[in-house]
Amino acid sequence: MSDDTPVVIIVEDEPDVAETYRLWLESDYEVRMAHSGDEGLDELDESADVVLLDRMMPGLSGDEVLARIRERGLGCRVAMVTAVEPDFDILEMGFDAYLCKPIKSEQLVETVENLLERSDYDDLLQEHYSLVEKRATLEAAKSNAELADNDEYLATKERLKELQDDLSETLGGIESDEDFIATLRGLDDPEG
Amino acid sequence: MSYDLTGPLDFDALGSVRPGSNILISGPAMAGRSDLAFSMLAGGSREGEGAIVMTTGDPADDVLADYRNRVENLDESRVAVVDCRGEGGRDSEHTPDGAYVHHVSSPGDLTGIGIGITRGIETLTDSGATAGRFALDSLSTMLTYTDRKTAFQFCHVLSSRFDSAGYVGLFTIDTEAHDEQTVQVIKQAFDGMVEISSDGGSRQARVLGLDGQPTDWQEF
Missing domain, CATH: 3.40.50.2300 (Response regulator)
Known part of the structure; x- marks a missing residue:
């Protein structure tokens, strides 16, 4: 294997x-x-x-x-x-x-x-967050005109959109109560 | 179906809001964020929708008393309160008038909050509410208990949950209580934003994100 x-x-x-x-x-x-x-x-x-x-x-x-x-x-x-x-x-x-x-x-x-899907969801959520931080940082540092042709910014936005889609498809968009509670428990205790 | 969030504010963008939308209500202190959120919630209760309030400041009794004043002949079996002030630990009860109240140990107890919201949605559905609105007042208090990463991810997961439940979510934040990066990060967990500014005696609001371009400012 x-x-x-x-x-x-x-x-x-x-x-x-x-x-x-x-x-x-x-x-x-x-x-x-x-x-x-x-x-x-x-x-x-x-x-x-x-x-x-x-x-x-x-x-x-x-x-x-x-x-x-x-x-x-x-x-x-x-x-x-x-x-x-x-x-x-x-x-x-x-x-x-x-x-x-x-x-x-x-x-x-x-x-x-x-359970494996929940782990995937958590991984996606982590990657998503790091890009959210990056986007906020770039937006604070640059003007709208600069952002419009900043490759790093455009790539970040593009990847964020992909991750959004992946997140809403994983776990059926957190449809079940168990998945919802388990995901929040994971945020409560990132080590667990 | 869609949600009509107009009433206190008369923007087209708020007239038919897609189920599953989550909206940030932002503005400085004392600008009336909570009042706006509860007014938008009350509009739904008048039409028989369910209402869930997550409170980090006022006790559940005060929230319910205020809410009764906003909605004439309120059907309290379609109201749930998740009280996060940390008095009484995790437990729940029904008030004599039928509202569901769930206590959580602190605004940082995300698991407890999740259980409260889950039970709240269940209770409202059992009472026949096929649609519902949720208000969290306030994210700013929550951010004093958790870091911004946790708060952001909490909002994101909650959004997904409301998306599958077909609810609409309203979240208040005091823009003066946080640094700019925090506000810029938290904003990204939402589909749209109602921004309030207060200038002396007058209050103005505008809507961003729900319908493309930002709207003009409107006095209210």
Whole structure:
């Protein structure tokens, strides 16, 4: 697989379940497995894009692993996998998504795709902002006449327009509540 | 459909505003930015649209009391307030008259604000409001809690959300409270701008960006 293939880490103590997830994902992603929370933390590094994290495991629980991931400032997206429907307000939690067992193949694939799209959105948002700053700086420094044939300014405006379009197409323009809250949570805590 | 934001101001550019548009209301201190934003919000409530107010200064009760004075026979089940003054932490309630009030721990708690707005839109939709207007008063206070990058991205993400919800958003900013670069950056998150200037006793406004060329100044 190429270096651009997204990396998914499965942290799940039941080997059969973990193996099933791997089979569903391995054609599109580089999949790594960890059979406990501790192993999961060893496996995690900057290359990880998505983590599927079982909530109930012997040793380190899913919640504890999540806390360590956030502490280490890793940029990966974390989907919590639970055996029961969570009884807390999912919007308030630090997870990016949750899945209830038993998970169906298409559900898992959709969740991973959505989480990767959120990362794309965040990257676009960062690039967009740096150009917004640049445009404001150029506009402050130069007159309208100077701007009209300033190549750097015109290129900045052009690229901003492209990014606007990309942003409104990504995540369906933030149509879902989950995507909206998760994106704002990312702004609240840029390290997380 | 489109939104008619005229009333306090009589510009063609405000007569039929596309759903999903987000407008910055800018001007110096005491020039009447908040008053203008709430007047534009009230125009929608009179037609049965939903209204969401995000307040960083006045408590929800005061906002609601003022709003009742603006709209005769207000259907409060179509009003939501996200109160960000940080009293009472994150919780929510319905007032006896049916308005939805959501408290957020501070104007810098973007996740809490997002949850409040999400619940607000849900509540208004459940009450039968098929369109709605949102007002944030003010971005200037918010900018004392977050840096301009965060504030800009917040406005941008909110714009996208209102675009999919078909809402129209109004955001006030005190141009004298920030350096020029901050205002120039924040402006870029919006589809258009209503600029207010106040000169002695008279107030003037003009519209930029919604309909191409800037309009002439109009007294109001």
